[in-house]
Amino acid sequence: MWLALVACTALAQDAAALYRAQCSYCHGARGEGGRGPDLTTGRYKHGDLFTTIRNGVKGTEMPAVRASDDDVRRLAEYVKSLARVDSAAVSGDPAFGHALYEANCGACHETVGPDLAGVARRGAAFVRESILEPGKEIAMGYRAIRVMVKDGAAIEGIRLNEDDTSIQIRDTRGQLRSLLKAGIVEIDRSKPSLMPSFAGRLDDKQIDALIAFLRELR
Amino acid sequence: MIRIALLIALTASAQVPYERLLKPEAGNWLMYSGNYSGWRYSALDLLTPANVRGLKVKWMYQARTQEKFETTPLVADGIMYLTRPENEVFALDAETGRTLWTYVHRNPERTFNCCGKVNRGLAILNNRLFMNTLDMHLIALDARSGRELWKVKMHDHEAAGGYASPGAPLALQGKVVVGMAGGERGVSGFLDGYDAATGKRLWRFNTIPQPGEANFGTWAGDSWKTGGASTWNSGAYDPELNLVYWGTSNPWPDYNGDFRKGDNLYSCSVIALNADTGKLAWYYQFTPHDLHDWDATQIPVLVDGLYQGKQRKLMAWPNRNGFYYLLDRATGEFLFAKNFVRQTWVKSFDAKGRPEVIPGNEPTPDGNTSVFPGVDGAANWMSHSYSPSTKLLYTFAREERRVFTKDEPRHPTTAPDAAVGRPFRRRPRFAPEESWGKVMAIDPLTGDTKWEHKVLSPPWSGVMATAGGLVFGGTLEGVVFALDARSGERLWHFMGNDRVYSSPISFISNGKQLLSLPVGDVLITFGLD
Numbered sequence: 001m002w003l004a005l006v007a008c009t010a011l012a013q014d015a016a017a018l019y020r021a022q023c024s025y026c027h028g029a030r031g032e033g034g035r036g037p038d039l040t041t042g043r044y045k046h047g048d049l050f051t052t053i054r055n056g057v058k059g060t061e062m063p064a065v066r067a068s069d070d071d072v073r074r075l076a077e078y079v080k081s082l083a084r085v086d087s088a089a090v091s092g093d094p095a096f097g098h099a100l101y102e103a104n105c106g107a108c109h110e111t112v113g114p115d116l117a118g119v120a121r122r123g124a125a126f127v128r129e130s131i132l133e134p135g136k137e138i139a140m141g142y143r144a145i146r147v148m149v150k151d152g153a154a155i156e157g158i159r160l161n162e163d164d165t166s167i168q169i170r171d172t173r174g175q176l177r178s179l180l181k182a183g184i185v186e187i188d189r190s191k192p193s194l195m196p197s198f199a200g201r202l203d204d205k206q207i208d209a210l211i212a213f214l215r216e217l218r
Numbered sequence: 219m220i221r222i223a224l225l226i227a228l229t230a231s232a233q234v235p236y237e238r239l240l241k242p243e244a245g246n247w248l249m250y251s252g253n254y255s256g257w258r259y260s261a262l263d264l265l266t267p268a269n270v271r272g273l274k275v276k277w278m279y280q281a282r283t284q285e286k287f288e289t290t291p292l293v294a295d296g297i298m299y300l301t302r303p304e305n306e307v308f309a310l311d312a313e314t315g316r317t318l319w320t321y322v323h324r325n326p327e328r329t330f331n332c333c334g335k336v337n338r339g340l341a342i343l344n345n346r347l348f349m350n351t352l353d354m355h356l357i358a359l360d361a362r363s364g365r366e367l368w369k370v371k372m373h374d375h376e377a378a379g380g381y382a383s384p385g386a387p388l389a390l391q392g393k394v395v396v397g398m399a400g401g402e403r404g405v406s407g408f409l410d411g412y413d414a415a416t417g418k419r420l421w422r423f424n425t426i427p428q429p430g431e432a433n434f435g436t437w438a439g440d441s442w443k444t445g446g447a448s449t450w451n452s453g454a455y456d457p458e459l460n461l462v463y464w465g466t467s468n469p470w471p472d473y474n475g476d477f478r479k480g481d482n483l484y485s486c487s488v489i490a491l492n493a494d495t496g497k498l499a500w501y502y503q504f505t506p507h508d509l510h511d512w513d514a515t516q517i518p519v520l521v522d523g524l525y526q527g528k529q530r531k532l533m534a535w536p537n538r539n540g541f542y543y544l545l546d547r548a549t550g551e552f553l554f555a556k557n558f559v560r561q562t563w564v565k566s567f568d569a570k571g572r573p574e575v576i577p578g579n580e581p582t583p584d585g586n587t588s589v590f591p592g593v594d595g596a597a598n599w600m601s602h603s604y605s606p607s608t609k610l611l612y613t614f615a616r617e618e619r620r621v622f623t624k625d626e627p628r629h630p631t632t633a634p635d636a637a638v639g640r641p642f643r644r645r646p647r648f649a650p651e652e653s654w655g656k657v658m659a660i661d662p663l664t665g666d667t668k669w670e671h672k673v674l675s676p677p678w679s680g681v682m683a684t685a686g687g688l689v690f691g692g693t694l695e696g697v698v699f700a701l702d703a704r705s706g707e708r709l710w711h712f713m714g715n716d717r718v719y720s721s722p723i724s725f726i727s728n729g730k731q732l733l734s735l736p737v738g739d740v741l742i743t744f745g746l747d
Binding site: 054055056058059061063064065066143162163164165166189192 | 284285332333334594649650651673674676678693694695696697699708711713717
């Protein structure tokens with residue numbers, strides 16, 4: 001137990017040292033941002049931290065890190081730990097929130113929507129905004145798309161990947177689809193989120209309850 | 219057996235004298251741009267619109283690098299020479315991709331590259347290969363063995379905010395011309411000429427006029443001392459005029475011009491230098507007092523043609539700032555400019571080619587989101603291509619929506635490293651659909667667009683036209699493509715599934731036309747069966 005703890009701390013120190021040496025001059029000593037963006041919000045526009053840190057961000061100053069995959073994993077954990085936890089009190093009732101979640105959110109979030117575990121650490125305001133104005137800021141890798149294929153069928157879902165020859169989609173039933181562009185008549189990107197707005201459908205008390213419930217989904 | 223014998227025989231006599239560089243044979247690729255005119259054109263016509271659909275992967279070279287793989291290989295008499303990051307040189311059998319020798323230059327832990335520890339390639343002359351390094355060395359290798367012949371230090375790489383040298387050198391008769399980077403780090407730019415035999419420096423041209431030199435005084439106060447104006451890509455050469463042409467980078471600091479008022483010569487310019495003396499023949503500044511990091515470090519494209527009834531030596535230049543320019547390359551005279559992507563910053567040009575700038579395009583502390591082209595520009599360092607058979611200029615243009623933020627830069631020499639941070643402001647995000655790429659065919663004499671081929675994302679690949687009537691390139695998603703040079707129709711593609719950050723080359727091996735392009739960290743070579 002003691003040994004394991006020491007090992008853990010040593011690894012954490014490694015990650016901190018790596019971060020200090022290779023990242024802090026752009027992202028700030030505590031991740032507060034500088035030449036690179038703030039890493040303390042717990043929101044990552046590029047999604048998967050491992051991939052971002054491993055490969056860098058094309059066309060920006062964010063370099064591919066020079067470290068082993070294990071180190072990159074540790075760096076990703078370290079970056080997550082830089083996120084400020086939102087500790088503001090919430091008034092909602094988590095059990096009521098759970099019921100609301102099951103009724104309104106769960107089915108979709110378990111097929112096409114993003115995993116909501118940990119989402120509440122980004123703050124109550126963010127969750128509230130996500131519920132009321134889903135299209136405002138799209139979770140990376142979750143852009144909605146609607147594609148008309150040659151036989152007249154329409155496929156709606158999340159755009160998983162795309163190049164000039166094909167497009168990969170998770171459709172609204174959760175099925176993975178890969179379509180060649182040669183067979184596509186029209187691509188509609190005008191509605192960026194699949195999530196409906198709950199403005200006018202959920203009141204403040206219900207939203208507080210949902211936030212309280214989501215906080216427990218760590 | 220026959221092939222082995224052949225390779226050894228060729229290796230022993232692989233002489234690439236200057237005369238061969240003057241008239242490169244179609245089957246080899248002897249310099250970064252393929253020829254001195256910067257055409258990136260293959261005179262091979264074995265691949266055609268009729269047979270290109272049969273192109274297949276012939277071999278791959280695995281660079282195993284996390285850095286961007288930006289090299290342009292050279293091919294001379296059956297041997298391919300290429301660099302992989304940071305500064306390693308490989309000689310490969312061009313038929314199989316098998317390694318013949320390697321050379322490794324180790325840089326110190328900290329180098330001062332702006333955008334990755336990249337290298338874009340080599341130059342060859344006689345039996346020598348030349349590579350410049352991130353820690354500011356220029357190295358000559360024996361092309362047969364990879365043995366180091368000499369290594370000179372061009373400049374202290376740690377001076378000011380830091381110097382580096384990532385572009386491909388240009389070999390001329392008996393000499394090598396080499397540029398440097400550091401426009402984001404408050405350096406003082408130059409272009410150097412070295413003796414190919416000894417490594418002795420023959421000349422240095424300061425891209426920021428020093429006190430006592432012509433055109434001194436276009437920088438407020440002391441700002442000229444740290445003004446950047448680097449020369450980080452490669453150049454072109456006109457042997458008849460004996461002029462070397464090279465583009466220069468942005469002035470420093472990029473997005474904040476407050477303490478460098480003035481035109482900031484010779485930043486964002488093309489300079490024409492006498493190849494023997496390094497003396498300035500003429501310059502033209504595309505973007506006076508740049509505030510948008512619109513480097514003019516594109517490869518110059520030299521074309522001859524009838525302009526307004528007169529046969530002239532011309533220079534065609536799709537620039538990062540969104541305009542296509544035609545200049546007279548003997549005199550530097552501005553002939554015209556025409557935008558080839560959406561642009562918001564120029565109202566008009568006067569007769570000398572000075573832009574009248576539209577106010578409101580300056581970077582702002584909160585981020586100006588209404589400026590076009592974007593930060594990475596309409597063109598960047600990736601090669602354009604010119605085909606003498608279609609008489610068209612091909613460019614892989616970037617239509618991009620971005621944000622320009624005015625920051626408070628630290629001073630490279632007086633502020634300590636700890637002060638590097640810029641206050642970070644949330645950047646607006648744009649939908650991916652607001653940016654895209656397009657291969658364009660432009661009539662260089664008029665600037666008129668003949669066709670456009672749109673792709674999903676703004677590219678980091680250059681293009682190469684061939685005598686067979688094709689234009690090759692690759693996308694950020696890794697789609698390697700062949701377009702019909704006359705119509706822009708896509709005839710063939712290959713899913714490489716990783717970023718393309720380089721420009722293609724073509725050459726002959728065993729009587730077949732091959733095509734090579736780095737995709738991700740793999741150099742893929744294609745050919746017909």
